[in-house]
Amino acid sequence: MRAAVVERYGEPPVVRQLDEPKADGTNLVEVTAAPLNPVDLSIASGKFYAGSPPTPYVPGGEGVGRPLQSGKLGPRVYFRAALPSGSFAESALVSGGQSIAIPDAVPDGLAAAIGTPGIAAYLALTRRAQLKAGETVLILAASGVLGTIAVQVARLLGAGYVVAAARDERSLARAKELGAHATVDLKQPDGLTDRIREASGGQLHVVIDPVWGVPGVAALEAMSPLGRFVQLGQSAGSEAVVKSGTVRGRYLSVLGYTSFLVPWEEQAAAYRKLADHAAAGQIKVEFEVLPLEAAPEAWKRQAASPHRKLVLSPQAKP
Structure with missing residues (x-):
């Protein structure tokens, strides 16, 4: 699979081929949208207060995708990714069952964009x-x-x-x-x-x-x-x-x-409210969908505070 990989702390990721992550009791998701957050850069600096995975690893702590269920793709979900198999890839692992269904009226990019910042705001x-x-x-x-x-x-x-x-x-x-x-x-x-x-x-x-x-x-x-x-x-x-x-x-x-420090159940409830408001047109977010291959460029743009959510999509064409 294609994935953006942090090879060295403090440097943008590189996009290359990797083996698909093995679930081992963790749900595998086909990623359709993965937002880039400031915390992704902090973790990749190697100086994050809560620690960083050993390099190389796939960054991305959240995303939107379709879980693989009994050999078939299920309905879309917002999910938290399990590092080191993060969401900046064609496939990712869901962290501890942390996923929630997305209303049909909310497109992938918006569903991804309201995740981490929306939950924190709410x-x-x-x-x-x-x-x-x-x-x-x-x-x-x-x-x-x-x-x-x-x-x-x-x-x-x-x-x-x-x-x-x-x-x-x-x-x-x-x-x-x-x-x-x-x-x-x-x-x-x-x-x-x-x-x-x-x-x-x-x-x-x-x-x-x-x-x-x-x-x-x-x-x-x-x-x-x-x-x-x-x-x-x-x-x-x-x-x-x-x-x-x-x-x-x-x-x-x-x-x-x-x-x-907030239990997943409370975060999921907050996301559900945000998604319902987004579906009703009551929450608007400026976001930009970029192909996965643009991850290094998006990384640099995020460091400069783009004032919009940059979202990587493995399905978007370079």
Whole structure:
């Protein structure tokens, strides 16, 4: 089979022939769509905090495909792949039975694109922030896939006011199209806290933060008493200086999120809701389907933050 293979840590994968993975009690899936996520690059760096498979290995932690059942291909599923036999290949192994049926109305590319970032956005708003109807929410990094999904999910969950923050005009305009009531430009750090307060109307109950760094601190300082700040990324920096009084004086909750610690059953339930919304046209994601042979190029584009989901398909023609 054809597969993208990480031969050395820190380098893009190469596409070559491999033997099909042996199931050994694990379901084999014919892959139709495999999204590229930032975590794939982190794992392939060899420095990922949760560890990396020995090289060579096939990357890709999730995908869409058809499981092989009794010698026949079954209905489409979204699945989690079992590394080192990841989803960037014609066939992959499902990790621990972690798969879920996909509504017919959702195409493969979209079904793949809403996976990891959509689940994180949904559970950050529900499981961690426990968003209540009518509350005001700030989505930092609304230019990324997670952020754009979070804007839409917040509206679907009944948020009263959604503020989207990003660094470019196109992303801010897109966030408005997807349901944000107001936007904040992150390019200029000066006065950012005041601009967040103004955009949110002086009330800010929930922050979804995939960036940390200066924007994260500015958002914390703009929050209302009893606010919930969910931290799930560090694209603006791994460190931030937060004054004790900011958190203590307003009784703020700073909550970490990682899907690695969420049971599959909860993630599957979140994906099911996302897929149903996508089938109804209520969640939109910009994605681009590329042939498997484009994996090295897609890898480099992902490192530059493309603001759209890149999806590899073994069936797409080079």
